[in-house]
Amino acid sequence: MTIALNSLGRRQRGAALITAVLVVTLASVAAVAMVTRQRMDLRLSENVLYLEQAALYLGGAEAYVMPLLTQDLLNNNKFDNLEEYGENSVVFPVEGGVLTGRVEDLQGRFNINNLLDDKGKRSDPDYQLFKRMLEHLELPPDLADAVVDWLDADEEARGIGGAEDNYYLGMPVAYRTANQPLRSTSELLLVRGFGDRLPDSELRVYDMVEPFVVALPGRTRVNVNTADSNNELPPGVLASVLKDISLQDAQDLRQGRTNEGWETRDQFLQESVLAGKVGKDADRVLDVASNYFLLTAEAQVGRARSTLYTLLNRSDDGKVSVVLRSYGGL
Secondary structure (H helix, E strand, O other), rough: HHHHHHHHHHHHHHHHHHHHHHHHHHHHHHHHHHHHHHHHHHHHHHHHHHHHHHHHHHHHHHHHHHHHHHHHHOOOOOOOOOOOOOOOOOEEOOOEEEEEEEEEEHHHOOHHHHHOOOOEEEOHHHHHHHHHHHOOOOOOOOHHHHHHHOOOOOOOOOOOOEEEOHHHOOOOOOOOOOOOOOOOOOOOHHHHHHHHOOOOOEEEEEHHHHHHOOOOOOOOOOOOOOOOOOOOOOOOOOOOOOOOHHHHHHHHHHHOOOOOOOOOOHHHOOOOHHHHOOOHHHHEEOOOOOOOOEEEEEEEEEEEEEEEEEEEEEOOOOOOOEEEEEEEEO
């Protein structure tokens, strides 16, 4: 009897010990989970604070740039050039991080929305200009038909490369044409042919075209002072804005252009390489001043990084307004 009682007591003490160990283990797991969650909450709160601080810096960059654009025009500056709107970024140290900003003249590119005239019909001079650009980039000129079909309101497919709703509704993921001007050049990826891969390359047709085009509201001219500013790319815009200009002619123009550029359109047209090659369309297509600019600002605060893209319009009286604002991508 005594032996049985002693055995029972040992079993009870063993069970109590196991229970105590389980309680301690559960308490430890709970404590670790609480500490881990607390650290995650602190990190999340810290990141949110950093992002809010970065957003304030980006807003400050936008507020800083807008009056500068106004002042640039009011200082009797009737032309815009690479000295003002080149490739260089400006870096500002800020509390807790760094702010980087760059302003690009968007009228150094061809405005895709120029392909439609004021009545919503195809603008033949701009259509021919775009086809010349595609040819200079060694791309099928029929791509221009697909873009016009994407923009215009009718359902009539144009040429060999055209495409309307009946084409896009037959895609694996069906959709319709926009039937309106583009808000972003990235919309071209939806247009027939622009998402195709180039032969023996990872690049798409869109990747070749994107550096030379822009989507702006209304009709715009090309600023010859800022067109084709990237010397690593062919002078596709300058070679396309006038009918009889070759790639070599455009390359000669770019090499001879200083950062100050040309002060007037007539001064540009007097270049020797343009002798006998300037048609009546030059006044409608060319300019040396711009109204649309892109601010690209990036703020890095702590571990947070945020980028702001702001499309700005400067009217002829100097007023600057925000057309489009996007965080992360445009």
